[in-house]
Amino acid sequence: MKHLRFLWTGAAAGLLNGLFGAGGGMVTVPMLEKDGLPAQQAHATSLAVIAPLSVLSGGCYLWQGRMTFGDAWGFLLPGLVGAVLGGWLLPRLKALWLHRIFGILILIAAGRLLLS
Amino acid sequence: MIGTILAGIGSGLLGSLGMGAGAILLVYLRVFGGMEQIQAQGVNLLFFLPIAGLSLFLHSRKGLVQWKNGLLCAAAGIPMVFAGVWLAGYLGGVWLSKLFALLLVYIGVRELRMKEEKKNPSSPGQDSSPSR
Structure with missing residues (x-):
């Protein structure tokens, strides 16, 4: 059940990240805190979720020519x-x-x- | 240039308070930088990467990162990133901009209601990592 919540959270963060290029942390931090992580750990772990998703989203945007370095x-x-x-x-x-x-x-x- | 530095300071400052660091640069690029919504989103993503990498490295050394849970979330997010990027292209800049504005309304209202949440010991204000 707990893993299912992580999967939903990751999916929502991925969608927001790809759609808006921002906003994933709004989903992951509260969810991780709800799972009992102290605020610092929730924010740190949220980065471990958002950073790879941002690499992927950024790569997609670059590949599509939406922006340049x-x-x-x-x-x-x-x-x-x-x-x-x-x-x-x-x-x-x-x-x-x-x-x-x-x-x-x-x-x-x-x-x-x-x-x- | 001054606007760029202020936007950077604002993003860093708000990020360190656990607030929407991504929102501030995106708003700056859209409202003052004259960028298109999708272009601004892409720049925002690239802007975030070095800061996130550095913060992640520092937090990881302190043992604050729960890698197993984090990477499980990230794995679930990968297909949805493609869906989000496709949807962004499908919607186009105008609709995306309106949807982003609605997201900003949610963030703004949440920030204005922060007084009640401050009593919570796990409030994000205690942290020093960027948040998007």
Whole structure:
């Protein structure tokens, strides 16, 4: 039964990853936590699910000519710097306010995309 | 360039809070970068890989990764990746963009309701790994 849940979770994560190029972690993290994994282990294990799926999805997108490495290249270094800075800033920020600001910004962005 | 750096910082920061790191770069590329939805999704995937690889390596060294369960999930996801990629191409940029917006609505509402979930000891805010 537990294995069946893992299979469903993996299938949903794969579909989201291929369809949107994002969103798999939204499925895997809560499911792994529901299975009793502490938050850190759930997030770490979620990466073990999403990373190979992202390699596959990225490969498919490249093969179909949806984008090139050149399109992504400019974002890689700032992204890594951002991740390091994010880790540094994390203990210095109030997470709850970030969640609220992020939520509002995401809803505004959703509105723009829906109306465009 | 400043926008790119801010988008990178935002993705890294939100990812380290267990929030949708994928969403922030995708939104930036769509709304400010002027990219097509499918192209932005592809860039988002490539952007994620080195960060995920590094985080996975670090987490694995700490023994935080349950490889057996993770790889079982991943194996089940492989055929669905092909289905998702096919569906993305079938739907096209306009419909995909609308569906992605609905996903953003879900993420946004979930973030705004985070107050109640914060009391949960297994809340994602305690983690330091990127999440998509």
